[in-house]
Amino acid sequence: MPGIFRLLCVGLAAAIGAGASCLPVRAEEPFRLGVQTHFAQGWSLGLIDRMAALGVSTFRDELTWARSEGADGTLSFAGAENAAIDRALRRGIAPLVLFADRHPAHDGGGTPASDEAQAAFARYVAAAVRAHAPGLAEIEIGNEFNGGDFVRGAFARDPAGNLARLVGAVRRRLRDEGLRVRLVCSGTHSVAIGFLDRFLAAGGARDCDAISLHPYRDHPEGLELELARLGRVMEAHGGRLPIVATEFGKWFDDPDEAPDYMLRMVAILGAAGVDAAYWYALVDEPWWPNMGLLDADLAEKPAADAFRLAQRLLAFGRPRAAGTSARQRIYYFGASRRAAIAWGAGGRLSVSGATAFLDTRGRPVARPATLSDRPVVILGKDLRISVTGASPLADSRYDFGRAPWHYFSEGPDGRLRPLSWIDWQWSSFLGRPDLRPLAAYFDGVTAALFADGAHRVVERFVVPAGGRLRILGEWSSDDAGPEGDGAEVLVRLDGKVLARGRVAGQPFGLDRTVEVRAGQTLDFVVGPGRAPGGDAVRRRIRIQRAD
Known part of the structure; x- marks a missing residue:
């Protein structure tokens, strides 16, 4: 019905990736x-x-x-x-x-x-x-x-x-x-x-x-x-x-x-x-x-x-997305640019036209210098909000299911096979029909142990340009049963192990700076333990420039 509907999703396609689209709503x-x-x-x-x-x-x-x-x-x-x-x-x-x-x-x-x-x-x-x-x-x-x-x-x-x-x-x-x-x-x-x-x-x-x-x-x-x-x-x-x-x-x-x-x-x-x-x-x-x-x-x-x-x-008015990537969450309310909310993975926050900054309970706060996971509400006139300076290259909380991440299973033979969306009676996940319960989902991953051995989940980041990268990660689990021995975590650069840990009751954390070349692969791998149980792992992975 042309002329009746228009999309109130300015910038959303850029924020959620190629092929994204919004639901039609009456203007x-x-x-x-x-x-x-x-x-x-x-x-x-x-x-x-x-x-x-x-x-x-x-x-x-x-x-x-x-x-x-x-x-x-x-x-x-x-x-x-x-x-x-x-x-x-x-x-x-x-x-x-x-x-x-x-x-x-x-x-x-x-x-x-x-x-x-x-x-x-x-x-x-x-x-x-x-x-x-x-x-x-x-x-x-x-x-x-x-x-x-x-x-x-x-x-x-x-x-x-x-x-x-x-x-x-x-x-x-x-x-x-x-x-x-x-x-x-x-x-x-x-x-x-x-x-x-x-x-x-x-x-x-x-x-x-x-x-x-x-x-x-x-x-x-x-x-x-x-x-x-x-x-x-x-x-x-x-x-x-x-x-x-x-x-x-x-x-x-x-x-x-x-x-x-x-x-x-x-x-x-x-x-x-x-x-x-x-x-x-x-x-x-x-x-x-x-x-x-x-x-x-x-x-x-x-x-x-x-x-x-x-x-x-x-x-x-209705919220309208204006961030340039999934890591920059900037939303104006209506077309007047008198109210907005902003949060994200990092970067310097630039705001013009603001008269007040509030927390999400409506209490005044100081003007924030950077974008963070904590939202800030911005009131003003003809607001203009942008993010400048260094911001993370990748953040698994904000980027899941889209660039710059790639997702694979890794079998006992070391072969990588791409994961694709699996739709079922609950939230969709990235996996393979023949490897369930192996999955990558918005908040974590689940590895699997079958008769032929361990099947791991690989979340891959391809380095866009050479330099020094800082890798921040945390893996945790609240799923380990009395017979489970947790899950194994590997971080690899072009196949070479940079870090190894186990998630079993206690989280595994990583803060590592590495020298990289364009085109190298950083793999974040979660595998099952030797006994069933505890193989579902929550994770947050962030990659940023260290130069």
């Missing part, structure tokens, strides 16, 4: 930031007032089929979760209502898979939409059905195909009853490209208005790569659909880590063209006690400050 549409709530699980309706005070404009919650449909098939929507929807609408807070549960009267209490159960589910969904009309404008079908925790019964034999059939049943029922509502589909845990490919092929591409997912991850960087790859999969099924991140967040051991994480995710998601994102959750829960904006006593946590600041920044 006038903002990026919406909401929260996940659990009124259906008994939360107090008084929290709606807290949501309004935090600047929440949209929230995600669910309705419960078993409480809505009686034994005689009568449908009623008078429970507390329904009252929460209506009360929020009166406060101007838009609900995204999730439908993903089961009913004991249908398919033996399993996730609806039979035609009868799916028709009953569609009838229930349509009745709920009608009960909350005209305010309810957006619903979601499915919640992490790519995993085993949320599906039961026959549905589990083909979750992607059965979900597509279920969505189709809901779409037909809504159409037959003349109900107009945006239908958001799937709610996958992570950017589950393999699962979504099957779901779209089975009918999801036809019946969904948008695709939803939960991009949980340790570090936000690299998410734009996964979203771009998902966009190309959608194109293969007839066209790109909008994306909604209906949950995002992280298990934070330290609540002070949440603000940096939230603002980085908001910038990356918004610049990639995602429609909206919902922070998990408004309040800490007993089973997820460190992810909320509020603690269990409803006191504000550092994440609440970041949420307010994000809403303030988003008022300027």
Whole structure:
């Protein structure tokens, strides 16, 4: 539809590499930031007032089929979760209502898979939409059905195909009853490209208005790569659909880590063209006690400050990427250049037009001299931000899956074989179908031990120009079982071992300066120990000029 859509991803193609592309979004549409709530699980309706005070404009919650449909098939929507929807609408807070549960009267209490159960589910969904009309404008079908925790019964034999059939049943029922509502589909845990490919092929591409997912991850960087790859999969099924991140967040051991994480995710998601994102959750829960904006006593946590600041920044407009590489994360909010956020792998930070520098909680900070992993928020007029001077040549956190890195497996015979993307029911990784669980992924690598011997993961950097390089690396593991003996780490220059270590309970660190020539190869190799277990290794590798 030429003229209707434009890409709000300035500089993103340069930042994420050749072949990158962004999701189309309507030029006038903002990026919406909401929260996940659990009124259906008994939360107090008084929290709606807290949501309004935090600047929440949209929230995600669910309705419960078993409480809505009686034994005689009568449908009623008078429970507390329904009252929460209506009360929020009166406060101007838009609900995204999730439908993903089961009913004991249908398919033996399993996730609806039979035609009868799916028709009953569609009838229930349509009745709920009608009960909350005209305010309810957006619903979601499915919640992490790519995993085993949320599906039961026959549905589990083909979750992607059965979900597509279920969505189709809901779409037909809504159409037959003349109900107009945006239908958001799937709610996958992570950017589950393999699962979504099957779901779209089975009918999801036809019946969904948008695709939803939960991009949980340790570090936000690299998410734009996964979203771009998902966009190309959608194109293969007839066209790109909008994306909604209906949950995002992280298990934070330290609540002070949440603000940096939230603002980085908001910038990356918004610049990639995602429609909206919902922070998990408004309040800490007993089973997820460190992810909320509020603690269990409803006191504000550092994440609440970041949420307010994000809403303030988003008022300027959707984030737009302006860095010249994946290691330079510079995002302007809107076109006015009055607000921005910047972080990255290093280099001298040059800023003109700034009137204030803030941390991710909105507190004033000194003007930073260099780009770092800690984001800085910049306010001003006609901002101009760039990175000059020396910056790292490579950083595995920022560069994973793209130049200047190359990825291989190394078998017992020493032969190198290239790794390629493997799409499955969870996040994609670089690997080979015949060597699983061997993998390279955004936060680490996993080696494998088979009957024929050790199979290692090789992350290769090709030296672009001669000189002196400083190599900084750390490898760690929290995966070693009682029988495992950890993993072996090798660093090689043109095949010659520069450093060797073992990750088994304690991390292995490296800080080494070497003289190199253009075209030489630096290989960072992780191999399995002699016993199974502990072969999944987290790593951060940085290479910079030492001249």
